[in-house]
Amino acid sequence: MTTSQDILNGNRLALAKLLTKIENNAPEGRDALIELFPHTGKAHLIGVTGAPGTGKSSLVNQLALHYRKVEDKKIAILAVDPSSPFTGGAVLGDRVRMRDLSGDEKVFIRSMATRGSLGGLAQSTANMTQVFDAAGFDIVIIETVGAGQSEVDVARLAHTTLVVEAPGLGDDIQAIKAGILEIADILVVNKGDRPGVENTEKALKSMLDLAHPTEKIFRHHGKSMNVDVPKQNTNTKLWIPPIQRTISTEGVGIAELAELISKHATHLLSGEGWSSRVRIRLQVEMEALIQESLMNRFRQDISKEKYDEVFEKVFQRNISPWEAVKMLMNGRLK
Amino acid sequence: MTDKKIRVLVAKPGLDGHDRGAKVVARALRDAGMEVIYTGLRQTPEMIAEAALQEDVDVVGLSVLSGAHMALAPRIMELLRSNGQSHVKVFIGGIIPDEDLVRLKEMGVTGVYGPGASTDDIIRDIKETVTG
Ligand code: B12
Numbered sequence: 050m051t052t053s054q055d056i057l058n059g060n061r062l063a064l065a066k067l068l069t070k071i072e073n074n075a076p077e078g079r080d081a082l083i084e085l086f087p088h089t090g091k092a093h094l095i096g097v098t099g100a101p102g103t104g105k106s107s108l109v110n111q112l113a114l115h116y117r118k119v120e121d122k123k124i125a126i127l128a129v130d131p132s133s134p135f136t137g138g139a140v141l142g143d144r145v146r147m148r149d150l151s152g153d154e155k156v157f158i159r160s161m162a163t164r165g166s167l168g169g170l171a172q173s174t175a176n177m178t179q180v181f182d183a184a185g186f187d188i189v190i191i192e193t194v195g196a197g198q199s200e201v202d203v204a205r206l207a208h209t210t211l212v213v214e215a216p217g218l219g220d221d222i223q224a225i226k227a228g229i230l231e232i233a234d235i236l237v238v239n240k241g242d243r244p245g246v247e248n249t250e251k252a253l254k255s256m257l258d259l260a261h262p263t264e265k266i267f268r269h270h271g272k273s274m275n276v277d278v279p280k281q282n283t284n285t286k287l288w289i290p291p292i293q294r295t296i297s298t299e300g301v302g303i304a305e306l307a308e309l310i311s312k313h314a315t316h317l318l319s320g321e322g323w324s325s326r327v328r329i330r331l332q333v334e335m336e337a338l339i340q341e342s343l344m345n346r347f348r349q350d351i352s353k354e355k356y357d358e359v360f361e362k363v364f365q366r367n368i369s370p371w372e373a374v375k376m377l378m379n380g381r382l383k
Numbered sequence: 384m385t386d387k388k389i390r391v392l393v394a395k396p397g398l399d400g401h402d403r404g405a406k407v408v409a410r411a412l413r414d415a416g417m418e419v420i421y422t423g424l425r426q427t428p429e430m431i432a433e434a435a436l437q438e439d440v441d442v443v444g445l446s447v448l449s450g451a452h453m454a455l456a457p458r459i460m461e462l463l464r465s466n467g468q469s470h471v472k473v474f475i476g477g478i479i480p481d482e483d484l485v486r487l488k489e490m491g492v493t494g495v496y497g498p499g500a501s502t503d504d505i506i507r508d509i510k511e512t513v514t515g
Pocket residue numbers: 393398399400401402403404405407408443444445446447448449450474475476477478496497498499500501502505
């Protein structure tokens with residue numbers, strides 16, 4: 050039996066091993082992704098981002114518990130932590146907060162390191178969510194690295210993005226700086242038991258009043274993507290990110306948050322929102338694959354000697370990089 | 384081209400609260416370029432085996448200073464086997480009397496380390512058993 054068949058049949062060991070292959074860029078991983086692709090497109094992808102220590106993992110734990118108890122949904126969690134830029138190693142500690150979920154066959158938690166990629170996710174995170182999707186998980190929750198910057202990658206991947214804030218992170222306004230509001234579908238003020246919650250909520254509200262995000266900017270490798278987004282239906286109501294207060298250590302506000310998440314899904318599905326997000330994600334993915342295969346072809350077509358020779362001319366300032374590229378591409382990649 | 388990394392689960396089974404050694408080892412393995420999944424305290428053998436499966440680790444590292452290693456280790460090994468993960472290598476550190484060391488090795492535990500063990504030795508042993 051093929052790996053893909055095992056995955057579709059719910060074999061957890063096969064699933065775990067395939068995730069590793071995809072993470073390691075192994076060819077078998079890509080083969081399986083091709084076979085599994087027709088089975089994807091059903092899961093609701095929920096992104097969870099926010100500054101370090103705001104309680105993302107604790108929140109994911111509670112949210113998953115809620116979905117298990119109240120809605121009996123199958124839940125996958127992908128928790129991303131940073132790799133050390135110096136050694137390439139990592140300590141992945143998000144599971145520490147998710148111990149309540151153990152022993153449940155309908156929950157699958159996987160930790161992963163960024164492996165040098167910036168933007169809060171790893172290169173293979175998107176492909177790993179596809180495997181969970183094909184394997185029949187109703188909800189896939191993606192916890193990003195806690196970087197506190199604008200984690201655009203997760204907003205591009207997820208249908209619904211939660212941005213988690215918490216009081217007491219120093220300068221509140223500073224912590225909720227530009228970018229983060231643009232990507233948030235729902236703002237969570239966690240640690241509602243801590244002093245200063247009201248201030249954090251107030252700061253968020255006033256920022257929301259200033260900037261009604263009507264459009265999302267998607268970036269890929271630092272460039273804005275030009276993708277055809279279907280025209281906004283004027284009948285579709287604008288989604289203004291609601292603010293939900295939670296106490297993740299106690300489960301307070303979680304049912305309300307789940308309700309908002311489901312409202313957001315309904316909102317997306319009622320208009321073009323859902324499909325336009327999926328469209329953008331798939332286009333970005335294809336774009337990346339095109340770049341990769343053009344690059345591979347370039348490497349095959351042009352010998353290292355030739356490349357080095359031309360580069361040396363650039364280094365000696367005999368020709369410009371633009372002329373060099375022209376020279377290398379001429380007659381090769383028509 | 385594949386980019387394989389050694390993945391290690393570092394777990395504290397049982398009620399033992401001594402977590403300094405586990406944290407020291409986890410950091411040392413990270414600094415050696417490995418990906419370490421740290422589970423935290425009070426893990427049951429079932430929780431450890433489940434995490435090892437979901438994370439598809441190469442190595443399970445147990446830190447036990449409470450004296451309960453002879454009860455915990457065999458159970459964890461048995462669960463790894465019944466989950467189809469008999470290829471996973473088990474390493475144990477903590478307070479382990481010499482006579483238990485022999486029995487643990489007979490059971491199939493790959494490496495046993497006591498107080499003062501050098502993390503360089505641990506790193507070398509893990510790299511050797513996983514890659515070669
Ligand atoms: C510090 C300490 C504490 C601290 C723990 C702080 C913490 N958060 O870790 C505190 C004060 C809280 C504490 C409490 C207790 N302690 Co105490 N504690 C120690 C002490 C002095 C040092 C442990 C330590 O941190 N060493 C430093 C680390 C880096 O070394 P390590 O853990 O041994 O790790 C090394 C190796 O073992 C190995 N290793 C460890 N883990 C792993 C994992 C892997 C995968 C690998 C490969 C290797 C590896 O590599 C590490 C690097 O060299 C030891 C005595 C000793 N000399 O070991 C007693 C000791 C462990 N404690 C002991 C006892 C009895 C207790 C208490 C029960 C006391 C009491 N009656 O209240 C409580 C229980 C606490 C609990 N909830 O479990 C006994 C255990 C006796 C036994 N096993 O039979 C010891 C041995 C003291 C003794 N001689 O009686 N303790």
